[in-house]
Amino acid sequence: MLIAETASDNGTARFARRATLRRSLRLLGSFRFEQSDPALFYGEIASDSAAMIADFYADLTGATLADTTVLDVGGGPGYFADEFAKTGARYIPVEPDPSEMHAAGLSTVGTVRGSGMALPFRDDAVDICFSSNVAEHVRDPWLMAEEMVRVTKPGGLIVLSYTLWFGPFGGHETGPWHYLGGEFAARRYRRTHGHEPKNRFGESLFAVRARDGLRWATTTSAQVRTVFPRYHPRWAWWLVRVPLLRELLVSNLVVVATKAVS
Known part of the structure; x- marks a missing residue:
């Protein structure tokens, strides 16, 4: 219901052409460096994210990102x-x-300190609101999602991408033990490494599922254009349609929406 029969129907035609198996393997290969070389890992994700947003925006408007305002919720x-x-x-x-x-010792001009669940911006402030791998780290990700809609201009683009709890990366550094429970995985990590994990279950890591994002997609005032598995090639996007498989195999769900024009 949320995935159009063709990519052109839902405004993802450009990105769909880039969603190849080669891209998937490159991104998934970078995950092994998340802890040892975060600059390499996040640099790869950042490059892909900017290209993905540019593709969506071009499909939506026919324009590039030049002179647009992009708000990144949880910019790190x-x-x-x-x-x-x-x-x-x-x-x-x-x-x-x-x-x-x-x-990371980086300096980004214009960084704003604030909560995604209460964004310090007025209504209709930005052209694009984007969040990558943040929803699983906040207590109320769907309040955050609604905040993203609120601050986006009518007709603007909202892109929410998050890690699924029952996917292979759901436990972050505590995985794969998160399949036995988040608290169990956190305690095991502490025993093994002598310190708490960076992403502590129940404090900075929460169990967010594909069904949660799909439920939000049916209740938000924004027009949801598509949902798809971020790291999969286009021919595997059908996994989002299958309830049990999507929780286990989708890994990262992307919801692409536009704000309704009143």
């Missing part, structure tokens, strides 16, 4: 800034945790 330490700057967009990251802002 700044890896995405350079990639969006290359597109000509005005990039504004929002991050609630000061230590996360400075974790």
